[in-house]
Structures are given as C-alpha cells and as structure tokens.
Amino acid sequence: MSVKLLYFAWVREKAGRAEEIIDLPRQVETVADLIGWMGTRGEQFRSAFERPDVIRVAIDQRHVKHDAKVAGAREIAFFPPVTGG
Amino acid sequence: MIRVQREDFDIGREVAALTGGRTDIGAVVTFTGTVREGSGEERIASMTLEHYPGMTEAELARIEAEANARWPLAASLVIHRYGTLLPGENIVLVVTASAHRQAAFEAASFLMDYLKTSAPFWKKEVLAGDEEGRWVAAKADDDAAASRWFQHQA
Numbered sequence: 001m002s003v004k005l006l007y008f009a010w011v012r013e014k015a016g017r018a019e020e021i022i023d024l025p026r027q028v029e030t031v032a033d034l035i036g037w038m039g040t041r042g043e044q045f046r047s048a049f050e051r052p053d054v055i056r057v058a059i060d061q062r063h064v065k066h067d068a069k070v071a072g073a074r075e076i077a078f079f080p081p082v083t084g085g
Numbered sequence: 086m087i088r089v090q091r092e093d094f095d096i097g098r099e100v101a102a103l104t105g106g107r108t109d110i111g112a113v114v115t116f117t118g119t120v121r122e123g124s125g126e127e128r129i130a131s132m133t134l135e136h137y138p139g140m141t142e143a144e145l146a147r148i149e150a151e152a153n154a155r156w157p158l159a160a161s162l163v164i165h166r167y168g169t170l171l172p173g174e175n176i177v178l179v180v181t182a183s184a185h186r187q188a189a190f191e192a193a194s195f196l197m198d199y200l201k202t203s204a205p206f207w208k209k210e211v212l213a214g215d216e217e218g219r220w221v222a223a224k225a226d227d228d229a230a231a232s233r234w235f236q237h238q239a
Binding site: 006008009010058061062063077079080081082083084085 | 118134135136137139140143144165176177197200201202203204205206207208209220221222223227
C-alpha cells in the first residue's frame, strides 16, 4: 500500500524530511503499529518516534487515535500536540 | 468563514465585511490573539507558526461548523496567520455575530478553546540574543479548557 507521509514541527526536524511516499509493510495495521515501525527506519526516525505518547497523527487530514486502522489511508501526518491560537 | 493567511488582518474591516448590511444581528464578539514578548526574564525576538496546509482549513471549517451547530450564529469568521511574526503582531481573529450576546460570547470562547487544541498549527519561538528556536509545548490548561465544552454531553 503506497501512502504519503507528512511530518510537522519537531517531528519533521528530527525525521529530517517534510514528506515522502512509501509502501507500508503488511504487518502495520494500526497507527500504533505504524509509529512502532517508523522508529525502526534509522537513527533520525528512532529519535523522532522514541516517545509514541507525544506523537499525534492525522489520516487523510483528520485527527485519529493510536488505535485507528491505517488501511485505505492516502495521507498520514505525524506531529506534536498542536500549539496554535 | 475561515481564512489561513500569512498577511495581517484589519479587525474593523473584517467586522464590517461580516456584518455590513445585516439588521438581524444584535451582538458581535471579536477575539484577537497576539504575540506576547515573553514572561519573566525571557524575551521573544520572533515566533514562527508552521501549519498543515489543507488540514488546517478543513479542521477550522469543522470547528466553525460545530460552533454554528451549537449556537444560533448569524455570522462567524476565523482568521489564523502563519509564518514569522514579531511581538505585538496579530496571530488569530475570531468574530461571532448573533441576535443576542450570550451566543456570540460563548461561541467565540468555544471556537478559541477548540482551535487551540485541534487546529494543526505549531509555534516556534526564537528568544532575543539566541539564534536557535524552540518549539512551544502544548499546555494542559488548553486541553482542560477545550474539554469543558464536552462535559455535559451524554
């Protein structure tokens, strides 16, 4: 499954990229699985994803919880808790 | 109506555009968020707002729709800026208009509380005399402020 991944704020800085298109491994079913897998993609990603509890996720531009399924997602974004306003 | 923009906004002009020619409005509430220079010893040189183009607009539209579902608003407007801002500059504008003041006050407060915890913006501050910026941490107070609007739901 090919999906666009986006990174914002310090997740973007630590990951060293703003976006990429990637094929997700078959065993990644939920957002929690995905965050766990992201941390295995090298040193920069390990650093960006070392604390899953502070990573927020949006699928197709909607906030989702870590137990959400990723099947069918076109765009998945990772970011810290928001601080606008 | 929602707008996400780099440019500043003129509050008077925005209110006039939103309510001009309307005779069904009895109350207009505006909230403007601005860049604070700092607290205590620390002084901020600038603040840069990053956002998620596409989702920001979608999320603000969802927040505005929720406010309109909860209160009888005659008109509403949310403008949020992004990019690098200096102390004293405007960040966000919320305008709510209704026949009576209570709906306008409450809806404006709801919009800001909800926006702060769900609109995908991130602030990075650069302190005076320091080149390296730091990301602003989310506040538990903001989560508490947003959650109070949902406490009375079944």
